[in-house]
Amino acid sequence: MKINKLKLVNFRNYKETEIEFSKGVNIIVGDNGVGKTNLVEAIDFLTIGKSFKTNDELEMIRFEEEFAKVELDFFRKEKKNIKCVISNAGKRFLYNDIELKKLTELNGKLVDVLFVPEDVSFFKDNPSNRRRFLDLNISFLNKEYLKDLSLYKKLLKERNTLLKEENVDRNYISVIDEQMIEVQYRIITHRKEMVRKLNLLINDKFQNLDQGNNYVSLIYETVYSNLQDYGRFKERLLEIYEEEFETDLRRKSTSRGIHHDNLIMLLNGREIGVYGSQGQNRLGALSLKLSILEILKRELNEEPIVILDDVLSELDVKHQQKLIEELTKIEQVFITCAKEDYYFKDCSTYVVTKDSVIRRN
Template identity: 30%
Template sequence: MQILDMNMINFRNLDDEHLEFDRRFNLFLGKNGQGKTSILEAIYFTVTGKSFRTSKNKEMIKYGRHKMGAFVNYEDRIALKSISVKVDEKKKRYSYNRKPIKYDEFLGKLNIISFIPEDIELIIGSPSVRRSFFDYEIAQADPEYYLYLKSVSKLLKFRNKYLKDRNTKDPMFEIYNLEFIKYASLVVKKRIDYIKNVSRLLSLNYRKLFDGEKELTLGYKSFLGELKSPTLEEIGGKIRKSYEEVRDRELRYGYSLIGPQRDDFIFLLDNKEAKSYSSQGEKKSIVFALKISEIDMIIKEKKETPIFIIDDISSYFDSIRKGNILKYFQKREIQLFISSTSDLEIEAKRFHIHRGGIDG
């Protein structure tokens, strides 16, 4: 997939512009605070409907304005298409080929992977950071997963309400329980399969790009404990059994104590948890190898190459690692959007950013 051009209105400090992109490398250059991250964020936002640096839509609206939006034309294997996202103080609106659509349909139309300095949180941050990351990655390749997640979170709310009201004798509670087990099992199964595949790629990519000596693996720490390759029925059985075990405690606390909302994922470098043992440089490289592995996951599922974003490459890799990364992208047919405070040795369309103005 390739984004051909973009229009934006009132996005952060950026001037309202029409930008035409190169099908391969686009490099955004500028000093600190000029708007480089904002441009990458605008691209990411138009493709995903969310930001990579804030969960508050309002923050992306230019100071003093009330709405913003961005529009892109893109091409996938099949045709030329367009999508847009608009935000005002109350609502977000999506469109596809100039017709309004719902988020469920918008999700995964275009595939994108971003690499930004804050991504280090994937290693050092809380489990919820990893859960939202993997949930989005699985969903953008497999939209059914998003529907399962939505059902789980809705049923979890119902369950919690009954537990809070100590109303578990109500026959509806058992019905919600059964539904919860059904969707939670589907989520767990997808997570198991996805993580198994990513872990394999991750290990290969880390070796190839950064360190041929060390073995990097990714594990799924499910709320159900150790899981090998269970069937859906076996997962359902395990969830039911766990419910029996926590039944009394759940009633006492008044909320759900088990479910995929308690899952976590763990990075191991040479069998040691990266969070506690890996160096800063290793952590960044682990995250990068993960993002690269996501490319292959998307190609496998969607038969499309995703778009890739790298923010501020110079600030977190030394020249050798930077060189490896650029070489990697030169070898692959991927559209890349990259920002840097200093010029890079690659053939690219260059955009110079100064106080929100873009010269390209």
């Protein structure tokens, strides 16, 4: 998997630019505020269809312009192209010049692993971010998983709507409960399996970065985790829905289910998000991302694109060197930084100013 060319029109601070990228490490360097992050935001946007910087995608349109266009030429077994036009009318994605009717159709066309400075609070933040991490990476490997997530969200919304009605139809809610139980069983199965795979790797990744005797592991907390017997699983969830029904009526929302699941990292048996230092939390998140990178590489039989947005500056020299050792093994990496004080063999450097992006070597 390799990105060959990025084209931007009216995207953020870029009026019009076209950049050819190389295999290996691509260093994007420049002063703060010149638009380094905007370049990798564009790449990640065409991977998942959403910005990691904003929920208001109209912000990506250059000031006083009516639209923005983002386009990638990339190689994945053959030459391919993804583009998107963003305007007040919404987002319009095209893959090899064929319009995608749903955002879910974009899933897996290009795969990346994104490292950002905000990862330091990954295990402290709302569990929804960690669920999103699991769901995104599972969906890269399993197209049916997205359908199950979509179905669950639809059923959950319908159940919550019914709970808000003046005369609640308990029988109809029971029908929805049974449908929700079935799809939750499949989703929990996939999430547990992904956490199992991560646990096979994550401690080694952490210790390689940390160079200490600390031990880390992941725990997946869910509504009910015994999946050996679907009959028992269904029976227990029906009991839970019955037990929580009065609470749900008062709150007018569903209080139990996979939409409250959590992914926790333990450091020496204690929750890292609660008891770990900032440095330990940062290494924990890096270890998680490096582990998912290895899983995706193995199961896709190709390497995802790797993006680091101003991450190396957050690490001391020792941890920079350890992370760089991991990154030099990857087919294509994009790194934004303010200074060129990191050593990479055979890297390509792009100098960003307010007006241009110039390839230097």
